[in-house]
Amino acid sequence: MNIKAPRGTVDILPEQAKNWQYVERVIKNVCDRFHFNEIRTPLFEHTELFQRGVGDSTDIVQKEMYTFEDRGGRSLTLRPEGTASVVRAFVENKLFGSAIQPVKLYYFGQMFRYERPQKGRMRQLNQFGVEAMGSADPAVDAEVIDLAMTVYKELGLTSLKLVINSLGDSESRKNYREALIEHFSPHKEELCKDCQTRLTQNPLRILDCKKDRDHPSMKSAPSMLEFLNEESRTYFEKVKTYLDQMDIPYTVDKNLVRGLDYYNHTAFEIMSEAAGFGSITTLAGGGRYNGLVEDLGGPNTPGIGFGMGIERLLMALEAENITLPVEQQLDSFIVAFGEKAEMESVRLVHLLRENGVQVDRDYQGRKMKGQFKAADRVHAKFVLILGDEEVDNQVINVKHMQTGDQTEVAISDIISYMQTVTKEMGGIS
Template structure:
């Protein structure tokens, strides 16, 4: 039997309403912050991610789904959303857009070949935003504010926001050297990845999942001590404006973004809800200066974040927050014979064109079984069609909750639609 690929999931009709509810909310909040949707291809040139994410990262080295197309070109199913957005920004010359910064969001499937864990899949849905074209603490705060708004809008309370500053390129270079001096004498105690990272990107040692509890990681130099005055002032403005908005946060001096182009503000949102799981990160983001140039673009800067819908659903479950189930259909048509079934099909066609959600029985069941089916579909109204109704052209419209009935003409489609709308569930 052919089965679903390992590390993926079927989202069945009994659960899709949860996804639709979340997606609708995300679209709404993004629009409120004046972020416009961007849609990039599911696959891109492999080089985009090698350059844009980093050849030394686990994503590029271990997790990408890469294939050769018929033109013998290396393509990759996108593992993250920022690099494709930046590629589109450059290719479509968005730096010339009169509206600056360019503020976009995306909601799309991503693909990473990683070990299956609770809430982590090899195909997952990611929502993210990017604000490109302005370097200002207020934009950083807007992005963080939007992030908090999203999670709090679902009623989540067990949230912890951690922020830090990576500083500008000069501060980062000084800090990298301090990390090399700190880790080099004992680097053979670390995993093979970290032994490579010390020469390619020492900040990523702080991100290592295997060595996170090593004493040298716990006692590593703090990046804040290596920030120059300009970087400190930038970070202070970010924290001051977060304070002004009443957004609670904690400064985590070990919070870094390991990719070379990240600068200044970095942040992560965690859940400390009981039962959420060992991996508590809900969302991460930060400011990137240099990514556009790395991809042969203009000297522009950006900031953004990305979140997983699957992780959001887990957080809601951990806090016992239920997404409201959708309402049932407006009308269910019960039929008593073949002639009635044919007429019901025609009536459904007309009603649906009027915006009425309706259904009928297709299994030729008895009336009692059809009424049970109407209950299962949570129909607000039912009508019964039989020989008598076809002769008179009139039906009894029954309101299922109250039991009240009213005779209406089948030909008077407008009246039937109005009654359903006025007395709907």
């Protein structure tokens, strides 16, 4: 029986996982500097959370969620995105009462969406995201965008494009919604079935449609910016001013609406412009969601955040030919031959690891030549050579594989010796 991974999922193999780990370390370091703290939420939630939080009219809720009924008859859903879960945790655990405001959180998580798998877009995807709740200051919007851009820049990406727009407050959105209905209604029968439904449920989503994006009515659609009231216009201008202050270039796109119902005011996407990246260029997207906390049972609390796909980030690194400085070597490998040496190697491996030295040994019963080949395959920097005679004399030979130099070290000193030489080569921090 040949069982394969489900469609839309992939195995991340050990060599690839090192790149993932490096990227995650960089991201965590950036979040530390921006004073964002990690939160971890469940993989599944009550279905109602996403229906209320994400929006009944969205493609995610209507077409893409993995929903099931548990043995108690409760409807549960594998999380399709991170914001609703984080906001639920914020409300349930009363983080709105924290003395430190805004509450700035980040997460790494697996999300699940039933959609057509393609490169960089899987049914099980890995996402990094941040949420800042408790401040309506447009400077927070700029800070969140700055964090996302900093992550990409720290990893070496240069072919980036930041696109921003304002969706305005509830009054501005209401006026814009009516204008879109008036504009698209004469063309209703020419639009796809989804957009025909969106026309009454959420006409802003028509602007985000991939099927109808080339329809002439799209190009002549009114701009959200034309319907911003004074407060919303001032807010957006401040966000742009803060980005200018940080020398973060951006493009205003009047058709950028994002795909989720909870967004208002600032919306943004970061795209890759690298040659050969592919037709779907978005790397990250997010925006402000004032009102979502209230919708999920909390007090009036403004918020803003974004989600960033790790798979797409790695694709962008590949498109720009960026090799991550990932260490693929092993600090040390013990080659043992002889019965006494075999027993002593077990003890030494344990002690070295216990004292912070990275080490491995042979478990295949290979002869000495085979053990050296094994050490070479794992790119060991040092090989520790131990035979029965060395055990009797309480010494061990340490060979530097790059230079070929060999040093005899007392077994009683091998821990401190290996700590020193590996630290000099960057093996121990």
